[in-house]
Structure formats: C-alpha cells, structure tokens
Amino acid sequence: MTEDTLKQREETIESLETKLDKTRDFIKNLEHRIRLEETIRRRLHNTIQELKGNIRVFCRVRPGLSSAPNSRLSSKITSARPDQDALATIKYPDQEGREIEFAHSTETARGSQVEKSYGFVFDRVFQPSSTQSEVFEEISQLVQSALDGYNVCIFAYGQTGSGKTYTMEGPLKSTSSTDSKVHGEMGMIPRSVLQIYEHARELESKGWKYKMEGQYVEIYNETIHDLLGNEGSNSSSDLTGGSSSSKKHEIRHGPGGRTTITDITTVVLTSPEKVAALIRKAAHNRSVGSTQMNERSSRSHCVFTLRLSGTNSITDEASEGVLNLIDLAGSERLSQSGATGDRLKETQAINKSLSCLGDVIYAIANKDPHIPYRNSKLTYLLQNSLGGNSKTLMFVNISPLASNFNETLCSLRFATKVNSCTIGTATKRPIRG
Numbered sequence: 001m002t003e004d005t006l007k008q009r010e011e012t013i014e015s016l017e018t019k020l021d022k023t024r025d026f027i028k029n030l031e032h033r034i035r036l037e038e039t040i041r042r043r044l045h046n047t048i049q050e051l052k053g054n055i056r057v058f059c060r061v062r063p064g065l066s067s068a069p070n071s072r073l074s075s076k077i078t079s080a081r082p083d084q085d086a087l088a089t090i091k092y093p094d095q096e097g098r099e100i101e102f103a104h105s106t107e108t109a110r111g112s113q114v115e116k117s118y119g120f121v122f123d124r125v126f127q128p129s130s131t132q133s134e135v136f137e138e139i140s141q142l143v144q145s146a147l148d149g150y151n152v153c154i155f156a157y158g159q160t161g162s163g164k165t166y167t168m169e170g171p172l173k174s175t176s177s178t179d180s181k182v183h184g185e186m187g188m189i190p191r192s193v194l195q196i197y198e199h200a201r202e203l204e205s206k207g208w209k210y211k212m213e214g215q216y217v218e219i220y221n222e223t224i225h226d227l228l229g230n231e232g233s234n235s236s237s238d239l240t241g242g243s244s245s246s247k248k249h250e251i252r253h254g255p256g257g258r259t260t261i262t263d264i265t266t267v268v269l270t271s272p273e274k275v276a277a278l279i280r281k282a283a284h285n286r287s288v289g290s291t292q293m294n295e296r297s298s299r300s301h302c303v304f305t306l307r308l309s310g311t312n313s314i315t316d317e318a319s320e321g322v323l324n325l326i327d328l329a330g331s332e333r334l335s336q337s338g339a340t341g342d343r344l345k346e347t348q349a350i351n352k353s354l355s356c357l358g359d360v361i362y363a364i365a366n367k368d369p370h371i372p373y374r375n376s377k378l379t380y381l382l383q384n385s386l387g388g389n390s391k392t393l394m395f396v397n398i399s400p401l402a403s404n405f406n407e408t409l410c411s412l413r414f415a416t417k418v419n420s421c422t423i424g425t426a427t428k429r430p431i432r433g
C-alpha cells in the first residue's frame, strides 16, 4: 500500500469517527428529549385524568337471557320466574352514550297500568351489545395512571348476576384459552395487567424498570381470606392447586401510605401467563368456598391488588402506584333476599360494608374532618387508595330484566350519589426509602 493510499484511508477513518461521534451526540440528545417528553406525557396524562374527575361512574347493562339460558345465570337471578323474564324497557336517549332511561309499569289501586320513566346520567353507559374491549378502552387511561405512580380503585357494584365478575374477570376460561373469541371476552383484570406489561416494556427504553406484585383477597363476613394461599404455606405461592388458607389476616397501614396484609400471599408477576394462573387459582379457591358456604362468591368482596414500583436509572425518578380492582358482593336488599340465619348475617355484613363504602366516598367528597374508613374491612383495606390520593371508577352493573327493576333502581340511585362526589386532586404516592 502506498503512503498516499494509507494517508487517504487514515483521513477517511478520521472523518468517519467524527461522523460517528456526531451521530452518538445526536442519539444522546434524542434520548434525553424522549425522557423529557415521557415526563411531560405523565404530567399531561394526569391533568386529563383530573379534568375527567377523580371519581367516575360507568353503567353497564348485561345482555338478557338467550333462548337457551345459561344455567348459572338463571340460577343466579333468584327473583326471576320464567313468566317474569321479560326485558325491561330501556332507552339510551343521547348520542354520547351517557344517558339511560328505564320505563316501568305499575298497577294502580284501581287496577289500571301506569308507566313511569326513570332517567340517569353517568360518565358512560354501556349497552348490552358493548364488548369487553370497548369497555376496557374507556378505563385503559386510568390503568396507565397506576403505572405513572397513582393509586387507582376500580369497583364493580350491582346485584347478584348483574355481570360484575364477567366485567372484572371475564368468563373463567378466557384467561387460559388462546381461542380468540374466548380471549376477546377477557375481563378488566387480565386486560389491565396485559396493558401494564406492554407499557412497562416500552418504558424500558426510556430507563424505567418496573416490579409488579399481585395479591388477591376475599372479604367475607368482615373476615379476610387469601385467595392465592395454600393451606399451611407461607407468603410465596407457586399458583398451583391448594385451597383458601384459614389464617387470620390483619390490615396494616405503614409509613408512606403503604398498606399491607399480614400473612398474605404476594406473587411477583413476571409474565401474562402468571396472571392467568393467578386468576384461575383465585377462582378455584373461591369456588371451594362456594360449595362449602352456598354461593359464597356472590356474598363476598374480591379485591385484586397490583402494586407497581418503578425506578428510572437514567433520570433517578421513582414511582409507586397501586391498582385495585374490586368485585363487590351482590347488593340486593334484605327485604328482597328473604334471608334468615347465617344468610341474614351475611346480607347484613354486605349491606353494612356497601353503605360504609358510600359513607366514605361522601365524607371524602364533603371534606369531612373524619372519614369513617374503620367502619368496614373493605374501606379500611382501601384507606390509602380512596380519597385525595387516588382515582376511583365505579361500574354499576345492572340486569335488563323487568323483574329485577327495583334492585336496578336501587343500584342506579347508589351510583348516582357516588357520581355526584368530586374527590380532591390526586397526588403521586410518596416513594419509600
């Protein structure tokens, strides 16, 4: 090689190195801008959520019974007799999907029929034809908030058989099947976790690393049961088999607004498959309870908690958010249930804890000096996830049957009260350590 060629090559290398340095600087600059934009996105996202209100109510109407009734569904709608299975007259008057109107005829003392109409307005009304994915689209922004470091509570409220579990979990088989129709029926819990996984993975390129831990508990007759526990095991779970533990669990509120439950199983969620296994195990433990306690699933509150801790090694930011998804116990009134003995005790416990939930929400909205969190296990457990530091959404699930009209009216009235509450501005949870 001549000296000239060598020199030429050296010059080319030098020029390429300079170009490479410039490109490196450019990339560094872009990465810095992306990180800044992520911080701005978080702030803007939160502002949008605040403008929408920190407490929102969505109404969802379950489809009617098909010609070949689902036996579980028929047996759940206890007050419906075949001759009363007619659908109520329901109208959805507005284009925006926020209004619902129920028409109901009653007989006067003279035996003539009068039709009365009852109208309600919510943040969103989902008709029976609404799919799980349409419903999730409306809550996905809220789920994102938990990843951004906020506390989020999503409740499903309504009478037994109105579609609370379907909304939250979907049909049980949907969490394990790859069949696309069944998969399409997945409820809010698996969809939330999947979305969180996807976002967390995207955020890795911006320096964020997340740890996700899940817990699933049942509150039955004011007692906490671990739905992920194995009899005789301690705090870690392999999510296989097992039945609900009979251990006594206490709620503890620690520093920095962190709530823990003693002796509870916490599962580190490393894959969507693990979430599906978690839901299957919780459902199994619940059904074990049901056969022993006569349809216990309808008589207990189920709380799925996902704790998301994130750290950013580049910007030194940290966030800790909690997402609670709660399938509340059936809300039917005592007079309707005709309960006696143990059933009466159960119904009283449910009614008390549901009215405590209402009281807590009103007290927060009224800025009362005393918020009665301690009046029920459910509100005490959710103390740090309800109030100024949180975002709350309530689904009011309702039945379309005319025979369920009175219960539907009660549910819609409760939900209207909740909807009239405005909870203070949410702030991020303080970071531990």
Ligand SMILES: Nc1ncnc2c1ncn2[C@@H]1O[C@H](COP(=O)(O)OP(=O)(O)OP(=O)(O)O)[C@@H](O)[C@H]1O
Binding pocket: 061, 062, 063, 070, 072, 073, 076, 128, 158, 159, 160, 161, 162, 163, 164, 165, 166, 167, 171, 297, 298, 299, 328, 329, 330, 397
């Ligand atoms: N939107 C829907 N689309 C199709 N099926 C639904 C829908 N909502 C509910 N169902 C079906 O209706 C039945 C009762 O619903 P689900 O078990 O969710 O009621 P629930 O309110 O959770 O009752 P419980 O208080 O007993 O837990 C189930 O068989 C469920 O699959």
